[in-house]
Amino acid sequence: MSAPPPLPPPQGFKPSSQTQRARDWWRDRLLRLTLHSRVTLLAAVTVGLAxxxxxxxxxxxxxxQMYRNLxxxxVGRAEGAVNSGVLTVAENIQGIPPDAVGLSDxxxxxxxASGDSYAxxxxxxxxxxxxxxxxxNQGDPSVRTVGYAGGxxxxxxxxxxxxxxxxxxxxECPNSVREPGALVVAQSLSSIDRTLHNLGVVLWAVGIxxxxxxxxxxxxxxxSGLRPLARLTGAAEHIARTADxxxxxxxxxxxxxRLAQAFNAMLAALAQSQDRQRRLVGDAGHELRTPLTSIRTNLDLLAQADQRGGxxxxxxRQLLDDVRAQMDELTTLIGDLTELARDTPQNRGFELIELSNVVEDAVIKVRRRAPGTEWDVQLTPFPVWGDERxxxxxxxxxxxxxxxxxxxGGRVVVRxxxxxxxxxxxxxxxxxxxLPHVFERFYRSTEARSRPGSGLGLAIVKHAAEQHGGMIYARNAPPMGAQFTLWLPHAATQSRQPAPTL
Incomplete structure (x- = not known):
């Protein structure tokens, strides 16, 4: 059962400005202290309170306990004196010293009862x-402390x-004239006060x-405890200065x-990200150089031909077709690089789509580009949340x-x-x-290097699978050839937001 919400302050209630200033002053002073100073202050305050x-x-x-014993x-000595019968005559008290009745100090x-006192x-x-x-009243004894001014x-x-x-x-006096009374005993508290004073001094000294x-x-x-944290701070500052x-x-x-291990894991991820970035830049420069070189060569040929008579x-037409093909390849490569260069998911608007329609459109598109290939296609409806493009x-x-x-004349099976x-x-x-490297960026096997392509196609597939919470893997499927399997979760269990890229 949850606790009831706190009651609101009375209407019009405001903390005094002096109280607020005091709180702000203490908060400001505490925030200015180092962690080392805070630990020291906390230990001192805690032990001080204890x-x-x-x-x-x-x-x-x-x-x-001293008062109870006193x-x-x-009371015990007074009752003993009363029971001894020494004080049966009131006037006798004036001539009896206290030690005579066991009350020496x-x-x-x-x-x-009539108010007469004898001492x-x-x-x-x-x-x-x-x-x-x-x-x-002749009732229970009374005990109290009496103090005199300056005494x-x-x-x-x-x-x-x-x-x-x-x-x-x-x-002897007859019982008819006897009257009730009380024996009053008083003792100075000087010794107890002195003992309590000494005890207070000792306790103060022990407390300090x-x-x-x-x-x-x-x-x-x-x-001692913050020394590793100081080393970690120094290491972080060194990394910030040197990028090491x-x-x-x-x-x-x-x-x-554990914090240092987490910091090392962060450094490893950052180093891996930097390495991927460097490899991406280097590989992109290498891949971009090829179509650009081909385009420049074709343009040089056109310029030289115009100077020599055309x-x-x-x-x-062939040169222009080659330039257009290289431009298309360059455009595709730039799009692939833009897609893969992102370390965080793109803010896409995921929507409910029919995956079979997406695959069917892709089959129609590729079939036009590969007319000599036989296609065996079998698709069943499957809804997913994702980016259709x-x-x-x-x-x-x-x-x-x-x-x-x-x-x-080969055959491609799509299921x-x-x-x-x-x-x-x-x-x-x-x-x-x-097999372990086919989805890496710019990776091309020995057989693939003689064919057109940038080595980013399968990396795009893996990127899309991860963005949608799925997976992709490759294997050989004799007697056919290579088989690629892409799995995506159903729309009913799939998140509507892009999955984080690891």
Whole structure:
């Protein structure tokens, strides 16, 4: 069961500007501290609070226990004095020292229910309402602390003492004149106050030493624990200055080590991306050079022919056709390079499309370009979420590749069943050494180097499969030739957004 939402503040409630300024000031100071300083401060504050709580608890416990022991002692001695019968005559209290009744370090006195009090001048305890109430009611003892301005504090206990003879009776007195009273005993709290003071000083000293020790320990822990982080920071700064993507040495299995391993994984991915980028630029430059060189050669031939008197119409037509073919190849190559140069998915608007229609359009297009090839096509409907243009390009590349490697009069088998598109040609197949590399950019086997193409067609197919959450793989399928299998998820289970490119 979730907790109820917090109640909104009362209407019109606003924190005072002074409180807000104080909060902002502390927040600003904390944010300016380094992580090392924060760890040290946190350790000191935590230990300081713990020591303060323990010290206060210990002080209060000791104080309460000392007062309880003193109260028990005062009440016990007073009751013992009452039971001894020494104080049956009120006037006698003036001549009896406290040690005579076992109260050597205390002051004693008597108070009757009528309000008369008797005490030795040297040992006169404070007598007031609580003591009169005990004398009158003959109830439970009372204990309280009494302090004098500029003087010591006393702990005063009063116990019931019935049958006290009033003034004027030196010996036996009849019960009719006896009246209830209370024995009042007081003891100075100087020794307890001194003990508590010394205890407070010790606790303060222990607390200060504990906070200082905690700060030193926190500083040492922060320095030791953050040393790998400092090395990692230095390595990151070095990489930012020099662009040197070598991994950082990692030791241990703590959180900092895991962070360093994640940093190394990021460096490896960045280095791999840079390597792919360099290879892409280098391979693109190499591949672009070929059609550009052919176009320049044909244009030079046309220019030289015009200077020498011109070419025949047939020769001119062939040169222009070759220039157009090279331009088409250059346009296709630039489009492929643009598609593959993206490290992140293009923001395409995925839509619900019928994959069988896309493959059928690709078959019609490639069949016109390869009239000498026999096509065996069997397609079943299969809906997918995706980019129709990219999937059409992938299907066209698979069919073009099959037509290119099939001999004249050869047969290409195309099947689309349950989202699995298989294209099987009747060519020589793929060498085992080339199978792991056929989907790499610009990779061309030894047999393929004598044929037209840039080596990007199958890379485009793999890119399209990954963009749509599918997969592509190749194998040999004797007695036919090479077989390529493209799998895409059904629209019901497929995400409507492009899959991230790894």
């Amino acid at each position: 020591v303060a709580i323990v010290s206060i608890s210990a002080y209060l416990t000791v104080r309460q 109260d028990d002692s005062l 205390q002051q004693i006195g008597l108070v009757t 030795s001048p040297e040992y006169k305890p404070p007598i007031n309402t609580p003591e009169l109430a005990v004398a009158t 010591p504090h006393f702990r005063v206990a009063a116990v019931a003492a019935g049958g006290i003879c009033p003034r004027g009776y030196d010996g 030493i504990g906070v200082i020790g905690a700060a030193l320990a926190g500083n040492a822990i922060a320095q 993507l070598r991994p950082i040495p990692v030791t241990g299995t703590d959180e900092i080590s 070419l025949s119409a047939e020769d001119r 990219l999937l059409g390009r992938a299907a066209t590349n698979l069919l073009d590749n099959a037509a290119k490697y099939s001999p004249s 689309l069943l349950d989202g699995v598109l298989t294209v099987t040609d009747s060519g020589p197949g793929i060498a085992e050494a080339d």
